[in-house]
Each structure stands twice: as C-alpha cells, then as structure tokens.
Amino acid sequence: MTHLFVEGEPLETWGAEVMPEGLIWKNAPHHILELANRWRVHTRWWEPRETIWREYLKVVTDMGLLCLIYRDMQDDGWFLSRLYD
16 A cells, blocks of 8 residues: 655755755655665756656665655755655
C-alpha cells in the first residue's frame, strides 16, 4: 500500500541542497540512509505558469521509511510525495 500526497507535504531538510542528509516529517527527524533512485521532471516549460520542474529522490530513512521526496526546482522547497509500506 502507498500513501500519495497529491499536493506534496512540505518538509524541512538539512544537509546539501542537492542531496539532503535528512528530513523532518511530523516533527520527527529522519536521517537519509540510502538513495534508491533519482530523476528529474520538467513539463510544460513553454507555459511558465503551468511549468513543473522537480527533482525526485526515492530514499530510505533510519526510521524505516521508504519515501519519495522532491525538490521544487522553481521555488527551491522540499516536499513529501509518497510513502511506501
């Protein structure tokens, strides 16, 4: 089962901008132990108001979470997109 956050759940992160060392979700720190996958999505670049430009990271944390997070490349914020069971 997977929990999808359609709008993205805002996250606080620490570490490098390109690859965070950890994240805070529900007031709990989660250290990132493993990067399982990474990719970028850049859609509708010809329509600035509708552009989606994100870098997705599928990560495993020290608390046992397997999750998909992304960085909004336009606003430079990190978001939780999906939690895997």
